[in-house]
Amino acid sequence: MHDDRSADMTIPGGRRQRLARVVQRMGLLQPLAAALSVFGSxxxxxxxxxxxxxxPVEDFSFDLELVSAWAECFREQMIHLRKHFHPMRFDEVLAILQARRRLPANAVLVTFDDGYEDNHRVAFPILRDLDLSAMFFVATGHIDSGRPYLYDWLVHGLCVTKAGRVEIPELELDVPLPASLDGRRAVAAGVLDRVKALRESTQSILVRRIVAQLGVPVPDRDGGCRPMSWQNLREMRDGGMEIGSHGVHHRMLAKLPASLMKAELVESRRRMEVELGAPARVLSYPVGGHDAFDPEVIAAARAAGYEMACTYIAGTSRPGPHSQFALRRLPVERCMDQAWFEAVLAWPGLFIHRSRRRDASWIGSQPAAT
Ligand SMILES: [Zn+2]
Incomplete structure (x- = not known):
């Protein structure tokens, strides 16, 4: 769910990383952040x-692109937030906006998309230890199913299969599978890109067939890439976390017929009310780029009762009546070290990371434009 790179006006990743380290070594990051907060309040x-x-697990056979941070890095990042910024909850931000007051300087929110079980197992305890909150956007249909995500299973199948090659006539693809895991990951990334270019209804059938052909067991509830359960989410809610909507089936809302689009918004909210006792107030558009939402989707989201919505367009926002349903975010990715992370927060406009991929590996996503 990442932004398209056409809008990338900043310097490339490697150079951003190096510049961030230099600025950090010189002790300039926090003075820079303080100076910028005057202009960026x-x-x-x-x-x-x-x-x-x-x-880091050497034989991790799921989609590595979706690992935003290892636990210790995440803890360091959260400690930095506590020390130098003003971490908030969405409900606090909403209350401030409703009262037409100004946000505090250096306000920051933490969000998670897609609802992987490691959010509960790994991230939640770290947040709780540090007395921080975060918003977890989940697709209610996937929480209900409890099953691993099919795209993840496809990557896993290609990484661990004993088959020597993969043959997919539908994609005009017939390639040998290398022995190394890195080589297989590269093949898997290529297959995934081509699967995502297919119509949504075709994708699910094809992935199931490929996985069966690879001789890898059918996904079950303990696949290492399964979603959180409702019980996990209730525990997190009781532990101070916020839960938001990422639709029902993680479909790109702007690409759906109006009736289906509205149903995704309404049903997801209703399901949360049943399971969590309150409907979601905040939405994260699945996939989240410029083509994932439009004025019709925003109007439907408002009508369904959402009060705010996040995109995956890279940047920061000044929330107000017009921008409140198109909030930009700062993607955190594994390739960012602590210096880069701190630089992104200090000066998002220069150091922001615009990732190669636009969204999680989901059945239900439409083809990415980049
Ligand atoms: Zn997503």
Whole structure:
């Protein structure tokens, strides 16, 4: 769910990383952040994560692109937020906006998309220890199913299969599978890109067939990439976390017929009310780029009762009546070290990371434009 790179006006990733280290070594990051907060007051920084795992696992066979940070890095990042910024909850931000008051300087929010079980197992305890809150956007249909995500299973199948090659006539693809895990990951990334270019209804059938053909067991509830349960979410809610909507089936709302689009918004909210006792107030558009939402989607989201919505367009926003349903976020990715992370927060406009991929590996996503 990442922004398109056409809007990338900043310097490339590697150079951003190096510049961030230099600025940090010179002790300039915090003075820079303080100076910029004068000009950027009212700007809301919203960090966007997907998965946080305990440690680098050599034989990790799921989609590595979705691991935003390892646990220890995540803890360091959260400590930095506590020390130098003003972490908030969405309900606090909403209360301030409703009262037409100004946001505090350096306001920051932490969000997670997609609802992987590691959000509960790894990220939640760290947040609770540090007395921080975060918003977890979940697709209610996936929480209901309890099953691993099919795209993840496809990557896993290609990484662990004993088959020597993969043959997918529908994609005009017939390639040998390399012995190394890195080589297989590269093949898997290519297959995934081509699967995502297919119509949504075709994708699910094809992925199931490929996984079966690879001789890898059918996804079950303990696949290492499964979603959180409603019980996990209730625990997190009781532990001070916020739960928001990411639709029902993680479909790109702007690409759906109006009736289906509205149903995704209404049903997801209703399901949360049943399971969590309150409907979601905040929405994160699945996929989240410029083509994931439009004025019709925004109007439907308002009508369904949402009060705020996040995109995956990279940047910061000054929330107000017009921008409140198109809030930009700051993606956090594994390739960012602590210096880069701190630089992104200090000076988002220069150091922001615009990732290669636009969204989680989901059945239900439409083809990415980049
Ligand atoms: Zn997503």
């Amino acid at each position: 009212g700007q809301l920084r919203i960090l966007a994560y997907h998965r946080v795992l305990t440690e």
